Amino acid sequence: MLKFKTKRVDDEFVLLHGENRALYDLLTAASTFAQYELSKPLTITHIFRTDEEQAELYSHIPEDKRRKSHHQFWNAVDIRSKDFADWEIDQLLRFFNNFSLNKGQLETAIYHKVPGNAFHFHVKYWGQR
Numbered sequence: 001m002l003k004f005k006t007k008r009v010d011d012e013f014v015l016l017h018g019e020n021r022a023l024y025d026l027l028t029a030a031s032t033f034a035q036y037e038l039s040k041p042l043t044i045t046h047i048f049r050t051d052e053e054q055a056e057l058y059s060h061i062p063e064d065k066r067r068k069s070h071h072q073f074w075n076a077v078d079i080r081s082k083d084f085a086d087w088e089i090d091q092l093l094r095f096f097n098n099f100s101l102n103k104g105q106l107e108t109a110i111y112h113k114v115p116g117n118a119f120h121f122h123v124k125y126w127g128q129r
Contacts, residue, residue: 001031001035001041001042002027002028002031002041002042002043002044003041003042003043003044004043004044005043005044005045005046005080009044009045009046009047012047012048013027013044013047015048015074016047016074016077019074020074020075020125020126021127022125022126022127023074023075023076023077023123023125023126023127026096026099026108026123026125027042027044027077027123030042030092030095030096030123033092033095034092037091038084038088038091038092040083040084040088042079042080043079043080043083044077044078044079044080045078045079045080045120046071046077046078047071047074047076047077048071048072048074049069049071049072050072051072054066054068054069054071054072057114057116057117058114060115060116070124075124075125075126076122076123076124076125077122077123078120078121078122078123079120079121079123080118080120080121081111081118081119081120081121082118082119089111089121092109092121093109093110093111093121096108096109096121096123096125097109099125108123108124108125109121109122109123109124110122
């Protein structure tokens, strides 16, 4: 089961189907995994990010050092992690990283914290290359 932090994220998930079908399908599969293996839903907190939202989030970084985000191209989502125990976080990371973008060299998911925000899963995926 997938849950969404806001109505906006719910609406963006519908759009994700057309923008990045591979990521949409991966999230659907991850939701099934979390439900059956961990008995918990996944909650998506962010999908698409505008240039303005990206600039605000990373305002602590000098403008000439900022990079574009995968969120700005429909290639990434953030998933709430506070509902999961450490071992469950490990299980979810293993699940996501079985879908490597480059034969295990790039991680599909990381567990991290952005200044001013909580720890979360950052999942980036656009299908096998």
